[in-house]
Amino acid sequence: MLLTSIDPFVQEVERQFDRLARSAFTGSEGGRGVMPLDGVRRKDEVLLRFDLPGVDPDGIEITIDRGVLSVTAGREEELGEDDRVFVRERLMGQFTRRVYLPEHLDSERIEADYANGVLTLRIPVVEKAKPRKVEVRGASEHKAIKA
Template identity: 40%
Template sequence: MATYDPFRDLDRLASTLLDARRGGGPRRMPMDLYRDGDHYVLAADLPGVDPGSVDIDVDGQLLTIRAERTLGSGEGVKWITRERETASFVRQLNLGQGIDTDGISASYRNGVLSVTIPVSEKAKPRRIAVSTDDGDGVIEAHESTPQPIEQ
């Protein structure tokens, strides 16, 4: 015996109206971003997305992630209820300076996209030897750490 829940129908109606107001455009994907040693790691939730539909590109210092969730329907299928929707996802990040854009890599596992963004060699902290004219020795200095990625 099925029970009727009017709040579920109201929630579905509100979601439909809000999606129509937004124009049904791309949705944002929730993500986490953290630094782990010499690289940043971005983890984005993309449940139900075919890995083949994920597109990641870098244009200058702008990283763009796009993904598409499609739901198949067999011929002759009669839907009882359909709450999962097809959707487009997009996220853009300004990488800032000090990032090795050629070394960016990505993997997709269990509905989570992981993007590894390495810090460039030029931006890593390093020691700089400073010599003196009087030959008393060498003074060492340190460079500061790179700036974080901006959202």
């Protein structure tokens, strides 16, 4: 018999990040540009950081529907009549990134901050999913059951 230490939460998050990372190499997800994402698990929360340089914070929309977190943002560039683009490497337009939130996260208490072009979401871990200690009692603490 093989015993392993498995954290289902970490496995699910890694699986989702791997899937999204694969789509990032193609430059699109669903035909749109992808916003880079980092995820960090802390003791009591998960941090998701999205790179959104040049995006107006008022134009960022965060929604949760049936366990799927969606971040939508846009970046537009106004060009003058005489302006001619000769290099276009920065993606423009509307971008959406979706992340599956495992049931171990409290989607009702998400906090969002935007600073220096980075959107940071703090998602608390639900109380029942947090690590806890189990008390070990000695044999003398058990009461005998008479049958």
